[in-house]
Amino acid sequence: MTIAEKKITLNGIDMLSLLGVNDANLHLLEDRFNSTISVRGNIVNIKGVLEEVELVEKVIKEMAFVFNTSGRLNMNDVETILNLTVEGKEIINEEEFDSIAMYTKIDVVKAKTSGQKKYFKTANKNDI
Secondary structure, three states, X not given: OOEEXXXXXXXXXXXXXXXXXXXXXXXXXXXXXXXXXXXXXOEXXXXXXXXXXHHHHHHHHHHHHHHHHHOOOOHHHHXXXXXXXXXXXXXXXXXXXHOEEEEOOOOEEEOXXXXXXXXXXXXXXXXX
């Protein structure tokens, strides 16, 4: 049993809408998992057993994707995301999520070619 800690930075996301009124969506995650989840600004900290931390990270990224593509996220959406992710069915994989440059009302703008992905990764690492 390996203890792990993960920080996820969610830029360009309305955290109030993502976490729900009175953190209702966050409480759903905390009730489902034993990991400690804390949010400060746009940074989500997850601490717990490695496998569970990775699962919580996937759920949070799925929540961000659904919120940014549909413009809303309610408790039913979060329950569905939790159930699908626990079963191993993901809406978006980690590589695709990390290559998203911007969300629009209709779709997402993401790096597609290997050169674009390399440029985007480098820009994110070296951003001021």
